[in-house]
Amino acid sequence: xxxxxxxxxxxxxxxxxxxxxxxxxxxxxxxxxxxxxxxxxxxxxxxxxxxxxxxxxxxxxxxxxxxxxxxxxxxxxxxxxxxxxxxxxxxxxxxxxxxxxxxxxxxxxxxxxxxxxxxxxxxxxxxxxxxxxxxxxxxxxxxxxxxxxxxxxxxxxxxxxxxxxxxxxxxxxxxxxxxxxxxxxxxxxxxxxxxxxxxxxxxxxxxxxxxxxxxxxxxxxxxxxxxxxxxxxxxxxxxxxxxxxxxxxxxxxxxxxxxxxxxxxxxxxxxxxxxxxxxxxxxxxxxxxxxxxxxxxxxxxxxxxxxxxxxxxxxxxxxxxxxxxxxxxxxxxxxxxxxxxxxxxxx
Amino acid sequence: xxxxxxxxxxxxxxxxxxxxxxxxxxxxxxxxxxxxxxxxxxxxxxxxxxxxxxxxxxxxxxxxxxxxxxxxxxxxxxxxxxxxxxxxxxxxxxxxxxxxxxxxxxxxxxxxxxxxxxxxxxxxxxxxxxxxxxxxxxxxxxxxxxxxxxxxxxxxxxxxxxxxxxxxxxxxxxxxxxxxxxxxxxxxxxxxxxxxxxxxxxxxxxxxxxxxxxxxxxxxxxxxxxxxxxxxxxxxxxxxxxxxxxxxxxxxxxxxxxxxxxxxxxxxx
Amino acid sequence: xxxxxxxxxxxxxxxxxxxxxxxxxxxxxxxxxxxxxxxxxxxxxxxxxxxxxxxxxxxxxxxxxxxxxxxxxxxxxxxxxxxxxxxxxxxxxxxxxxxxxxxxxxxxxxxxxxxxxxxxxxxxxxxxxxxxxxxxxxxxxxxxxxxxxxxxxxxxxxxxxxxxxxxxxxxxxxxxxxxxxxxxxxxxxxxxxxxxxxxxxxxxxxxxxxxxxxxxxxxxxxxxxxxxxxxxxxxxxxxxxxxxxxxxxxxxxxxxxxxxxxxxxxxxxxxxxxxxxxxxxxx
Numbered sequence: 001x002x003x004x005x006x007x008x009x010x011x012x013x014x015x016x017x018x019x020x021x022x023x024x025x026x027x028x029x030x031x032x033x034x035x036x037x038x039x040x041x042x043x044x045x046x047x048x049x050x051x052x053x054x055x056x057x058x059x060x061x062x063x064x065x066x067x068x069x070x071x072x073x074x075x076x077x078x079x080x081x082x083x084x085x086x087x088x089x090x091x092x093x094x095x096x097x098x099x100x101x102x103x104x105x106x107x108x109x110x111x112x113x114x115x116x117x118x119x120x121x122x123x124x125x126x127x128x129x130x131x132x133x134x135x136x137x138x139x140x141x142x143x144x145x146x147x148x149x150x151x152x153x154x155x156x157x158x159x160x161x162x163x164x165x166x167x168x169x170x171x172x173x174x175x176x177x178x179x180x181x182x183x184x185x186x187x188x189x190x191x192x193x194x195x196x197x198x199x200x201x202x203x204x205x206x207x208x209x210x211x212x213x214x215x216x217x218x219x220x221x222x223x224x225x226x227x228x229x230x231x232x233x234x235x236x237x238x239x240x241x242x243x244x245x246x247x248x249x250x251x252x253x254x255x256x257x258x259x260x261x262x263x264x265x266x267x268x269x270x271x272x273x274x275x276x277x278x279x280x281x282x283x284x285x286x287x288x289x290x291x292x293x294x295x296x297x298x299x300x301x302x303x304x305x306x307x308x309x310x311x312x313x314x315x316x317x318x319x320x321x322x323x324x325x326x327x328x329x330x331x332x333x334x335x336x337x338x339x340x341x342x343x344x345x346x347x
Numbered sequence: 348x349x350x351x352x353x354x355x356x357x358x359x360x361x362x363x364x365x366x367x368x369x370x371x372x373x374x375x376x377x378x379x380x381x382x383x384x385x386x387x388x389x390x391x392x393x394x395x396x397x398x399x400x401x402x403x404x405x406x407x408x409x410x411x412x413x414x415x416x417x418x419x420x421x422x423x424x425x426x427x428x429x430x431x432x433x434x435x436x437x438x439x440x441x442x443x444x445x446x447x448x449x450x451x452x453x454x455x456x457x458x459x460x461x462x463x464x465x466x467x468x469x470x471x472x473x474x475x476x477x478x479x480x481x482x483x484x485x486x487x488x489x490x491x492x493x494x495x496x497x498x499x500x501x502x503x504x505x506x507x508x509x510x511x512x513x514x515x516x517x518x519x520x521x522x523x524x525x526x527x528x529x530x531x532x533x534x535x536x537x538x539x540x541x542x543x544x545x546x547x548x549x550x551x552x553x554x555x556x557x558x559x560x561x562x563x564x565x566x567x568x569x570x571x572x573x574x575x576x577x578x579x580x581x582x583x584x585x586x587x588x589x590x591x592x593x594x595x596x597x598x599x600x601x602x603x604x605x606x607x608x609x610x611x612x613x614x615x616x
Numbered sequence: 617x618x619x620x621x622x623x624x625x626x627x628x629x630x631x632x633x634x635x636x637x638x639x640x641x642x643x644x645x646x647x648x649x650x651x652x653x654x655x656x657x658x659x660x661x662x663x664x665x666x667x668x669x670x671x672x673x674x675x676x677x678x679x680x681x682x683x684x685x686x687x688x689x690x691x692x693x694x695x696x697x698x699x700x701x702x703x704x705x706x707x708x709x710x711x712x713x714x715x716x717x718x719x720x721x722x723x724x725x726x727x728x729x730x731x732x733x734x735x736x737x738x739x740x741x742x743x744x745x746x747x748x749x750x751x752x753x754x755x756x757x758x759x760x761x762x763x764x765x766x767x768x769x770x771x772x773x774x775x776x777x778x779x780x781x782x783x784x785x786x787x788x789x790x791x792x793x794x795x796x797x798x799x800x801x802x803x804x805x806x807x808x809x810x811x812x813x814x815x816x817x818x819x820x821x822x823x824x825x826x827x828x829x830x831x832x833x834x835x836x837x838x839x840x841x842x843x844x845x846x847x848x849x850x851x852x853x854x855x856x857x858x859x860x861x862x863x864x865x866x867x868x869x870x871x872x873x874x875x876x877x878x879x880x881x882x883x884x885x886x887x888x889x890x891x892x893x894x895x896x897x898x899x
């Protein structure tokens with residue numbers, strides 16, 4: 001991990017952003033319909049990289065879009081021919097500003113599933129060509145619990161550059177990876193941080209950690225849930241779930257998708273779009289057999305996949321504690337409450 | 348891309364599609380093991396997962412037996428004709444432990460369309476007959492009309508080294524074989540010896556459930572019972588997530604499991 | 617508006633007399649002043665029931681079979697919710713003897729910003745229209761007002777309007793929260809699902825979203841009761857009421873001032889066809 005740190009102030013940070021937007025294809029949180037989402041920007045005034053408000057969608061759509069063309073096909077008298085889509089996953093390199101820790105961590109978790117066995121090349125390409133600049137995490141949100149999970153937020157290398165508002169009033173810009181260091185070195189913000197910068201960062205993260213309302217003991221939750229497949233609590237916690245797909249679609253780590261064809265006359269396109277295990281049709285088989293026909297089973301799958309199965313298989317927890325799902329849930333169900341209630345960690 | 352070479356009507360709702368790849372060089376190198384599956388696309392209608400129901404010991408073509416059940420399979424039955432193109436990805440998944448069962452007695456227990464994956468293994472074993480000992484095939488269907496591969500079964504019956512036992516659920520006038528559900532026939536007619544025997548079973552979920560009970564009663568160890576699972580799948584690449592049972596990806600770690608492995612999975616299939 | 621105490625009393629009585637298996641109400645959300653729909657089968661949970669001007673959900677949604685199949689349910693409904701329930705009763709989705717309805721004479725609920733919600737300002741019927749027991753003082757039916765946003769939309773040039781809707785549809789993520797939160801979308805198999813129909817291919821494109829949302833809004837034309845449960849559910853904050861209110865105003869104008877779910881056994885505008893209906897708006 002790189003320890004390249006520079007220090008600056010508010011005006012310097014604005015300049016840093018402006019330079020990036022001027023030089024690279026840049027994405028940042030943009031307001032639309034009273035909510036923030038990562039969108040392409042060409043001017044700093046369009047976006048708000050320092051907004052404390054969570055974006056509705058996570059960073060996921062920039063790497064794994066809500067719908068993507070897989071291939072095209074064309075039928076004629078001689079048969080059917082397949083062809084690659086004309087969509088280029090990512091032309092050059094790009095920078096994403098205003099990312100939260102949890103969103104960046106989500107990508108690290110997604111890397112595990114996309115890079116085992118068959119490698120998703122489009123995803124890979126987007127990952128390699130993107131520089132992630134994280135900010136905004138000075139204080140925990142109402143639904144945040146990222147510090148409670150199985151990773152070290154302070155020493156995270158999920159992002160390439162992180163921007164920290166020090167408690168001493170200075171703004172520290174740290175290059176965490178090589179890519180990040182390069183980005184900082186290419187800017188005009190060059191004042192190296194004083195020797196105490198590392199301590200300042202630690203202090204910042206201590207204060208950050210103390211601001212959390214939600215905390216859980218991850219090891220204990222993970223151990224308990226492994227034995228709770230038959231818990232009747234799943235039925236109670238899921239009773240007001242309406243089986244929509246919101247939580248999965250906006251989740252930074254949910255990666256299930258469906259494949260569908262669209263055909264007009266003789267030509268067609270095959271798409272890959274989001275799908276969700278909370279949807280009753282998700283596991284319905286053609287013969288009518290469905291292993292998860294009722295919602296408590298689907299919630300059990302969702303919770304256990306997040307907190308047990310993925311860890312077992314890929315060594316990381318599938319939930320990053322961002323709280324996006326709880327914020328957007330139509331009936332305000334929070335996965336923290338669900339897991340907590342089932343495992344009965346806190347009474 | 349593959350061409351449909353031949354369509355064989357097996358039962359009122361099952362058809363076997365014999366497929367040949369458009370590129371002969373690829374057909375040459377296309378190898379699969381019994382129990383593996385392919386993703387079968389009727390382009391514009393969708394993609395489905397089917398096991399290959401023939402064996403690569405009979406090269407030059409491969410078969411997929413398809414039962415009309417859902418939206419895409421209905422489209423396949425109504426629109427796919429001989430000479431048309433279909434998209435094939437695969438083969439995916441693991442396969443029956445063809446090495447491990449060498450030198451053993453084999454008991455195949457199949458029901459309905461569940462004979463399709465078994466047929467691939469049966470053909471494979473017939474073509475390597477000297478590697479295996481006694482051969483028993485128990486096959487059941489709801490009615491005699493619902494039996495798949497009727498002609499091939501007749502051939503098997505003529506083969507002196509195979510023992511074939513057929514059954515249907517309810518009596519029919521012209522039916523001369525057994526009547527009764529598969530687990531019952533298994534216990535009362537087949538009465539298999541447990542010694543040095545591997546059981547390979549596939550069929551509708553309800554049949555598998557009770558067959559496993561019967562096998563337990565007959566004294567078979569769970570590790571000697573091999574089955575193949577059906578789960579909804581889409582990508583076949585361990586990505587799309589719908590075939591998850593616990594932390595297992597049926598499309599990568601399966602579809603072939605022993606009963607022992609199944610017991611360690613969460614009860615969700 | 618705080619009816620928590622009365623609702624708790626009624627729920628206790630219903631459980632004590634064994635009249636219900638489930639009670640559907642609201643409870644306070646732990647983290648802020650919002651509320652959560654609350655399904656209880658255990659009388660011990662009754663003290664957590666609340667009802668205030670933050671009780672925004674349409675609880676009639678929980679009468680769908682996936683939530684409370686073959687159960688006797690006690691339920692709290694506001695004016696708009698009761699109209700939806702009325703339609704569910706008329707359309708044979710709920711058996712009247714299986715629900716015990718606590719009707720509220722609603723004073724309007726608040727939106728996320730803490731202001732009175734737009735649909736409450738424009739509400740035509742704040743009192744419950746079907747109930748076993750009524751809480752509050754009825755204020756009666758009000759005059760129909762054409763939605764302010766619809767009026768504004770009508771002044772925008774047609775091409776601009778198309779762009780505006782394109783923007784809406786391209787922001788849709790097809791999570792189906794709108795459909796699942798609507799009490800009147802109760803079909804076991806929906807015609808816009810990839811798995812059950814060939815009408816809609818399932819890809820998440822903006823034309824797919826348009827197809828799905830337009831089909832959905834037309835299936836609710838003449839039935840939508842303007843409870844805005846869909847709009848509150850939408851994670852993308854799309855102004856879905858534009859679709860429904862447009863339909864509603866056209867129907868109000870042309871179908872003898874019809875409003876959905878106001879009367880018992882009223883089967884909706886599209887069932888009341890007569891040859892003398894005006895048809896000049898069709899083309």
